[in-house]
Amino acid sequence: MARAAHLQAETRPNTLRQVAGAEGALDRSARNVIISDPHGLAAESIHALRGRVQSQHIQAGRRGLAICGPTPEVGCSFVAVNLAAALAQVGVKTLLVDGDLRAPSIYTYFEPEMTGAGLYECLVTPGEPILEFIHEAVFPNLDVMTAGQPARTAHELLAGDGFPELVNMFMRDYDMVIIDTPPTNSCADGLRISSVVGFSLIVARKHRTLVSDLKVLTDHLSKEHAVAIGTVLNSY
Numbered sequence: 001m002a003r004a005a006h007l008q009a010e011t012r013p014n015t016l017r018q019v020a021g022a023e024g025a026l027d028r029s030a031r032n033v034i035i036s037d038p039h040g041l042a043a044e045s046i047h048a049l050r051g052r053v054q055s056q057h058i059q060a061g062r063r064g065l066a067i068c069g070p071t072p073e074v075g076c077s078f079v080a081v082n083l084a085a086a087l088a089q090v091g092v093k094t095l096l097v098d099g100d101l102r103a104p105s106i107y108t109y110f111e112p113e114m115t116g117a118g119l120y121e122c123l124v125t126p127g128e129p130i131l132e133f134i135h136e137a138v139f140p141n142l143d144v145m146t147a148g149q150p151a152r153t154a155h156e157l158l159a160g161d162g163f164p165e166l167v168n169m170f171m172r173d174y175d176m177v178i179i180d181t182p183p184t185n186s187c188a189d190g191l192r193i194s195s196v197v198g199f200s201l202i203v204a205r206k207h208r209t210l211v212s213d214l215k216v217l218t219d220h221l222s223k224e225h226a227v228a229i230g231t232v233l234n235s236y
Contacts, residue, residue, distance in 0.1 A: 031078060031109055034085040035139070043082075049232065050086040053176075057199065057229055058092065063171040064197040066099070066226070068181045068190040070213035074205040075234035080180040081109045088142035093175040095134070097145045099193045100182040101154035104147030110138065118148030122166065123157045130169065143174075154182075154189050164196045184217050194226035202228055206235040 033042040057065065067080040077100075084096040097119060098106035107114040114135055122133040122145070135144045151157060170177045179197060181190035194200040200221055204214055214231070221228050 032081060032085060034082050034089065046082045046086050049083060058176060062199055063175065064167065064177045064199060066179045066181050066194040066197045066200045067203060068194055068200050069183055069203040070185050070217045071209060072183045074203045074209055076203045077105045077109065077180050079203050079232050080178050081106065084142060084178045085139060087176055088139050091141060093141050095143045095145065095170055095174045095177045097177065097179040098147040099179040101147050101151040101157065101189065102182055102187065104150060106144065106180055107146045114144065114146050118146035120148035120151045123162050126162055155187065158189055158192045167196050184220065185213065191220055191224050194221055195224035199227050199229055202231045204231060204233050206233055
């Protein structure tokens with residue numbers, strides 16, 4: 001039986017802080033808490049986060065947000081999927097992208113699982129129509145691009161000119177582009193994605209993420225000229 005997530009919101013000026021649901025306690029379909037349990041504590045937490053992203057990010061004209069964390073299993077994918085769904089619910093035309101080309105997981109959050117080409121194939125076959133790699137209207141106002149085939153050359157692909165060109169195209173076509181990223185302590189992909197997008201939301205996990213890891217991540221984001229708009233604490 002899934003353990004209930006204990007949630008509470010923390011409000012501070014000029015930041016985004018929210019205690020979010022526990023990814024590991026939810027089965028595949030139920031991890032989409034915005035859809036499966038819209039009145040539960042986890043969904044209410046995401047709704048509060050959505051409001052802050054709308055008021056402090058989207059209304060400022062910002063169209064992209066990388067979801068990043070220092071270590072594995074902090075809940076980045078959970079936050080990315082549910083924040084994207086929550087924004088779509090209120091009419092924000094949203095694209096969710098799985099930027100973890102090494103160990104993708106976004107496809108597992110949907111029933112049936114999403115298969116086929118995604119970000120990897122889009123980057124290695126320039127010139128192909130972008131819509132060939134996007135799952136359209138997964139929910140109203142929500143499109144999804146999975147990672148596609150896992151790639152050993154992930155950093156080289158993301159470091160090329162094609163990735164920022166693709167992100168810029170996305171941000172012209174959507175009100176909000178949310179990109180899930182791999183942990184920054186194991187590879188530089190998340191920092192590269194955050195640098196291209198320009199803005200990041202950091203995810204930490206209670207009793208697991210070290211303050212020192214968050215400080216290192218924040219410092220690295222600053223050096224990459226990526227603004228960290230706030231922190232999400234994922235808590236059981």
